Each structure stands twice: as C-alpha cells, then as structure tokens.
Amino acid sequence: MSILVDKNTRLLVQGITGNEGTFHTRAMLAYGTNVVAGVTPGRGGQMAVDGKVPVFNTVREAVKATGANVSWIAVPAELNATDPILEAVDAGIPLIISLAEGIPANDMVATYEVVRRSGARLIGPNCPGLLTPGQAKVGIIPGHIATSGPVGVVSKSGTLTYEAVDALTRLGLGQSTIVGIGGDPIIGTSFIDVLELFQADDETKAIVLIGEIGGTAEQEAAAFIKANVSKPVVSFIAGQTAPPGKRMGHAGAIISGGEGTAQEKIAALEAVGVRVAKLPTDIAQLVKEQLG
Amino acid sequence: MKLHEYQARDILERFGLPVTGGGVATTPEEARRLAEQIGGKVVIKAQVQVGGRGKAGGVKLADTPEEAEAVARQILGMDIKGLTVEKVLVAEAITYDKEIYLSAILDRATKRIVMIASAEGGVEIEEVAKTNPEAILKLAADPLLGLQQYQAMELAFDIGLKDGKQARQFARIAMGIFKIFKDTDASLVEINPLVIRADGTLQALDSKILLDDSALFRHPDFESLRDTAGEPAAELQARESGITFIKLDGDIGCMVNGAGLAMATMDVVKMYGGEPANFLDIGGGANAQKVASALNIILSDANVKAVLINIFGGITRGDEVAKGIVAALGQISRQVPLVVRLVGTNAEEGARILADANLIPASSLGEAAQKVVEVARGV
Numbered sequence: 180m181s182i183l184v185d186k187n188t189r190l191l192v193q194g195i196t197g198n199e200g201t202f203h204t205r206a207m208l209a210y211g212t213n214v215v216a217g218v219t220p221g222r223g224g225q226m227a228v229d230g231k232v233p234v235f236n237t238v239r240e241a242v243k244a245t246g247a248n249v250s251w252i253a254v255p256a257e258l259n260a261t262d263p264i265l266e267a268v269d270a271g272i273p274l275i276i277s278l279a280e281g282i283p284a285n286d287m288v289a290t291y292e293v294v295r296r297s298g299a300r301l302i303g304p305n306c307p308g309l310l311t312p313g314q315a316k317v318g319i320i321p322g323h324i325a326t327s328g329p330v331g332v333v334s335k336s337g338t339l340t341y342e343a344v345d346a347l348t349r350l351g352l353g354q355s356t357i358v359g360i361g362g363d364p365i366i367g368t369s370f371i372d373v374l375e376l377f378q379a380d381d382e383t384k385a386i387v388l389i390g391e392i393g394g395t396a397e398q399e400a401a402a403f404i405k406a407n408v409s410k411p412v413v414s415f416i417a418g419q420t421a422p423p424g425k426r427m428g429h430a431g432a433i434i435s436g437g438e439g440t441a442q443e444k445i446a447a448l449e450a451v452g453v454r455v456a457k458l459p460t461d462i463a464q465l466v467k468e469q470l471g
Numbered sequence: 472m473k474l475h476e477y478q479a480r481d482i483l484e485r486f487g488l489p490v491t492g493g494g495v496a497t498t499p500e501e502a503r504r505l506a507e508q509i510g511g512k513v514v515i516k517a518q519v520q521v522g523g524r525g526k527a528g529g530v531k532l533a534d535t536p537e538e539a540e541a542v543a544r545q546i547l548g549m550d551i552k553g554l555t556v557e558k559v560l561v562a563e564a565i566t567y568d569k570e571i572y573l574s575a576i577l578d579r580a581t582k583r584i585v586m587i588a589s590a591e592g593g594v595e596i597e598e599v600a601k602t603n604p605e606a607i608l609k610l611a612a613d614p615l616l617g618l619q620q621y622q623a624m625e626l627a628f629d630i631g632l633k634d635g636k637q638a639r640q641f642a643r644i645a646m647g648i649f650k651i652f653k654d655t656d657a658s659l660v661e662i663n664p665l666v667i668r669a670d671g672t673l674q675a676l677d678s679k680i681l682l683d684d685s686a687l688f689r690h691p692d693f694e695s696l697r698d699t700a701g702e703p704a705a706e707l708q709a710r711e712s713g714i715t716f717i718k719l720d721g722d723i724g725c726m727v728n729g730a731g732l733a734m735a736t737m738d739v740v741k742m743y744g745g746e747p748a749n750f751l752d753i754g755g756g757a758n759a760q761k762v763a764s765a766l767n768i769i770l771s772d773a774n775v776k777a778v779l780i781n782i783f784g785g786i787t788r789g790d791e792v793a794k795g796i797v798a799a800l801g802q803i804s805r806q807v808p809l810v811v812r813l814v815g816t817n818a819e820e821g822a823r824i825l826a827d828a829n830l831i832p833a834s835s836l837g838e839a840a841q842k843v844v845e846v847a848r849g850v
Contacts, residue, residue: 199756199786202788203786206816256685257688278786280754280755281685282685283656283683283685283686283689284577284656284658284683284685284686285577285584285652285653285656285683285686286686287582288577288582288583288584288614289614289615291582291614292582292614292615293615307785307786319755319785319786319816320785321784321785321815321816324814324815334731335731336729336730336731336732336735337729337731337732337755337785337786338727338728338729338731338732338783338785338787338815339729339731339732339735340731341732341783341785341814341815342732342735342783342836345783345814362730362731364577364579364658365577365579365582389731391730391731391734392734394579394580395579395580396579396580399580415735417730417731417732417734417735417738418734418735418738419734419738420734420737420738420741420747421734421737421750422717422719457742458735458738458739458742458837459732459735459738459739459836460739460835460836460837
C-alpha cells in the first residue's frame with residue numbers, strides 16, 4: 180500500500196506542451212508513471228513528449244477519452260494558475276496537484292473553497308508533488324533518490340524533502356509515499372490531512388514531517404499527532420538559526436497565538452513525543468532508531 | 472510588501488474611511504507648513520517600518536507650527552532600530568475616549584480572510600490576546616461571498632458598541648477594510664487604534680497594510696509605493712532578478728534552491744561553526760543567468776570569504792546551474808573559494824560542465840558545510 184498515488188494512477192498533465200510540462204512528463208514516464216493524457220488548449224489531437232502522450236484541448240475531453248484520475252498542473256502562476264485547478268475540479272478529477280509558484284493568496288482562498296465543496300483534493304500550489312517509489316511519480320521529486328519502504332514523508336519544503344529522502348535511502352530506509360504539500364499561505368492539503376492518511380496506511384510504519392518557520396501548521400500537526408497518530412513521527416524544522424523575520428503587524432501574532440518560530444514549533448512537537456532532528460542529515464538516523 | 476503608515480492612511484482615505492487630516496513631510500519646513508494647514512495641535516510620527524516607534528522617541532506632539540518644525544527637525548534623520556527616519560507624518564492630534572482594534576488578515580489555518588476586533592485596542596493588543604483571549608473576537612468572511620453586512624454589525628455589537636449609529640459606522644469601516652483587503656490584494660489591513668471620540672464617532676489613528684507580493688503583478692501602481700531606502704542595494708538587485716536574498720552579518724555566502732533547504736543549509740553552516748553572510752534562494756527552475764546573478768550578488772558583499780552552493784535539483788536542473796556558475800566565474804572580479812554540492816535532476820551533466828572549473832566539490836550537505844567553514848577560516 181501507499182497513499183494517494185500508485186500503480187492505478189492515470190495521470191493527466193495540464194500544460195504538457197510547455198517547457199516544464201514536457202521536461203517533467205518525460206521524467207515521470209521514464210519513472211514508469213502511467214501518464215495517459217495531456218491538456219494544452221489549441222493543441223488537441225497532437226502527441227506530446229516524444230510522441231508518447233495524446234494532447235486534448237480541455238480536461239473534460241481528456242477525462243472522457245482516457246479515464247484520467249489525477250491531474251498534475253504545470254501551468255505557471257503568471258498564466259492564471261487557479262483556472263486549470265478549477266477546470267480539473269469541474270471535470271471531476273479527484274486529486275489535483277499544482278506546481279505553480281506565486282499564485283496570489285486571495286485567489287487561492289476562493290479556489291480552495293470550490294475544491295473543498297466539490298470533495299476533490301488539491302495538493303499545493305507551489306509544491307513538488309508526490310512520489311510512491313516504484314509505482315508513480317507525480318511532479319518534480321527526483322525519482323532516483325527514493326526507494327520503496329516503510330517511511331511516509333510529508334513536507335512543506337521541496338528541496339529539503341529530497342535531502343531527507345536521499346538520507347533515508349542511503350540508510351536503507353525506503354519510503355511508502357513522499358508528499359510535498361508546499362509552503363504557500365493557502366494550500367489544499369495540510370500536514371494533518373497527510374498524517375491521517377499515513378496513520379491509516381498499513382505499509383507506513385514511521386512518518387517524517389518536515390516543516391519550516393512561519394505559520395502554525397506544525398503546531399496543529401502536533402495536536403493532531405497527540406490525538407490520532409500512534410506511529411512514530413520524526414521531524415525537522417528549517418530556520419532554527421534564521422534571524423527574526425518581518426512581522427505581520429499585531430494580527431499575525433493574534434491569529435496564530437505565536438510568532439511561528441522554529442523554537443515554538445519544535446517545543447510543540449517534542450511535547451507530544453515527536454523526535455525532532457537538529458540537522459536535516461540527522462532525520463534518517465532518528466527514524467532508524469524509532470523503527471528499531 | 473509592507474506600506475508605510477502614511478501610505479496605508481492614504482489608501483484608507485481613498486476608500487472613504489475616517490482618518491485624521493494631515494500629510495507627509497521630508498523637511499522640518501514642510502512639517503511646519505502642514506501644521507499650519509491643519510491648525511491646532513498636531514502629532515509628528517516617524518515613518519519607519521519597525522515597531523516601537525513611540526518608545527524610541529519617534530512620535531511627538533506639537534502645539535504650534537513652530538514647535539512642529541522643531542520636533543520634525545529632531546525626528547527626521549533619527550535612527551530607529553537601524554533605520555534612518557526620512558519622512559514624518561504630520562497629523563491632526565485628536566482627543567478620544569477609547570481605543571479599539573480592527574483588522575482583516577489572511578488566516579492560513581482556516582484558509583479564509585478573518586476579521587479580528589477587540590474593545591481593548593492600542594499598543595498592548597498582543598498582551599490582551601495572551602492574557603484575556605476572550606476580549607479578541609474573530610470572524611471569518613465567506614471565501615466566495617466575502618464579508619456580509621450582518622457579520623460586520625454582529626462584530627460591532629459583540630465588542631460592546633451599544634449605540635446603533637456607532638455600530639453602523641463601525642460596520643462601514645469593517646466592510647471598508649475588507650474591501651481594501653480584496654481590492655489591493657493585501658495579506659493584512661489593520662487599524663490600531665480605531666478611536667471613539669467624545670461625540671461617539673470613530674476615527675482611524677494608525678493603520679498598517681501588508682500587500683501580497685505574489686499579487687503585485689496586477690497592481691503596477693503600487694510599485695511607486697515601495698520604499699527602497701532601507702533596503703540594501705544587493706537585496707534590490709536580487710528582487711529584480713527574481714531571487715530571494717537577505718543579507719546577514721557572516722562571511723560565508725550561501726546559494727541554495729528552495730527556501731526550506733536554504734534555511735537548513737544555514738543551520739548546518741552554523742552547526743559547523745560558520746556564520747552565513749546571507750540567505751539566498753534562487754527559486755525553482757532557475758536558469759544559468761539567474762545563477763550567475765545570484766553569485767554576483769553574493770560576491771558584492773566584501774565580507775564574503777567563501778561561498779557554499781547547495782543545489783538539490785528537482786525542477787532546477789544541475790546542468791543549468793553549472794552553466795550559470797561557469798558564466799559567473801567569467802564575469803566576477805573577485806575570486807573566493809567556491810564549495811559546490813550538486814545533486815538531483817541532471818546533476819551528472821552539471822558535474823561534467825564543472826569538472827574543469829576551479830571549485831571544491833562536496834557530495835553531502837554536511838561535507839559541504841564543513842569544507843566551506845574550513846576554507847573561510849583559512850583565507
């Protein structure tokens with residue numbers, strides 16, 4: 180088992196003929212991901228990515244023709260990247276992943292609400308995507324650093340996740356699924372959502388949670404872990420030595436009940452029994468100790 | 472992007488909210504003229520983007536235009552927490568009975584725009600939030616429909632405004648704040664204090680607006696509001712190149728892809744006894760040109776003795792990074808040791824491109840940090 184993506188994933192890539200779309204679809208295909216369709220308005224009927232993937236004009240057409248059940252959106256934020264999310268929701272895709280960096284937060288407030296009401300799940304935006312080793316790579320996480328195994332990884336950060344996964348693999352600890360949720364102010368799927376999935380997944384025996392300064396998602400995750408997670412959790416919080424950032428007036432502190440420092444987050448996680456690594460390179464060792 | 476108080480005040484005024492009369496001055500003479508126009512007692516406030524201006528002596532009252540000039544002369548040029556005061560707001564000094572608090576903020580947890588209000592406004596509002604959280608009311612606006620009139624009225628009565636006319640004025644201000652939030656793509660609009668005057672009317676005495684940087688592309692007019700005075704030249708240059716850069720006081724330059732990894736890299740450098748000279752995130756999918764700009768920005772800091780380049784490619788491709796490093800090496804005047812760690816997407820192609828360059832390779836983050844600290848000490 181694994182979570183969210185696996186051998187049954189039938190992937191659609193929105194923006195497949197763009198530079199990023201083509202480059203990363205090629206890597207996803209090479210990894211063995213079942214990429215069934217691409218969408219670029221006006222390019223319907225063509226074959227993309229070295230003639231391997233049929234292109235459709237709309238998501239609805241692509242779903243009808245191929246039965247796509249996951250969409251990865253490679254459309255950049257400059258091109259109104261909430262539109263392809265809403266198009267995927269409207270076409271009934273249950274799992275949507277957005278790479279776009281720099282979507283205005285106010286646009287995401289409304290977009291998230293539409294996603295939520297539809298019952299679909301959005302991951303990101305501004306996230307590296309998902310990887311279930313040996314089964315499916317959806318997004319930009321480098322496939323060769325991962326290997327199949329018992330550790331579920333969930334992270335706000337992109338490249339820092341690769342660092343942690345690489346170290347796990349080197350220690351002989353494979354991963355069930357790696358989920359990059361993104362670090363934008365408004366994201367579709369939170370730490371809590373993914374923790375819940377890992378807790379329910381039989382194959383996942385330990386969970387790595389990688390956070391960073393800002394917001395209170397790690398504190399909320401800590402509260403959730405206390406109440407709902409019986410599997411061991413190892414964490415790392417980036418920004419432990421970062422200088423105090425620019426404050427968001429009084430309201431930021433009032434709404435969150437804190438300043439979002441690494442120290443606050445580490446304290447909250449340690450208080451519920453989570454082992455917190457001092458350095459990203461220590462994460463793998465702590466997981467090993469937890470798994471005995 | 473954070474606006475100055477006077478800029479926030481101008482926006483509030485443009486949206487029809489009650490602000491105090493006055494204007495901004497860059498010289499003591501201008502301050503006097505503004506005080507003459509306002510007539511009567513004025514308050515002179517330093518326009519710097521840090522908290523605690525009042526305690527630092529940056530906010531003072533003046534009874535006459537002559538006194539306003541003298542006070543402005545004291546405040547202009549003053550150093551407040553490392554920032555030089557270049558502008559002062561000269562505003563009508565008003566008397567009032569009570570301070571309340573009102574703001575709209577993007578709430579990550581509920582993924583909604585939340586209104587916050589309290590009958591106990593003023594500088595101690597965060598203390599109130601800690602010691603007496605019941606005194607702080609929060610109300611989420613519908614993500615599709617926005618804040619409704621009845622919600623704004625509810626908020627007014629719930630913070631204890633009893634007079635219907637006053638509650639209606641409060642609701643108008645709350646709706647106005649929400650409209651400003653949406654129309655300007657803010658992530659925070661705050662009035663603190665919103666004061667109740669002797670005649671029962673409300674007036675905004677101080678306000679803050681934070682704009683969402685990701686939405687600035689659709690507000691080209693806001694670019695002129697940007698205060699670059701307090702911003703180091705290198706940060707300015709970085710922003711124009713699409714690079715996130717924050718200058719720090721150490722001597723080890725860092726170039727990393729991704730904010731999380733960039734912070735973690737700094738954490739590791741410190742762990743090995745080094746001091747980072749900067750935070751630098753080249754972002755996802757950076758090309759050779761961006762990498763070259765980043766290296767030049769780092770090396771423009773004379774304190775930098777060595778540079779650590781840590782790239783874990785996903786969307787960023789190792790070969791592009793390598794080309795950028797080679798291009799930058801051809802342009803820079805100053806040679807410092809470069810420790811490079813390149814892994815992930817196209818890392819092998821990158822390593823081939825860098826094979827002939829005079830660099831110190833490292834395979835892990837720990838090794839890279841250790842090496843860069845060693846060479847920085849050796850210089």
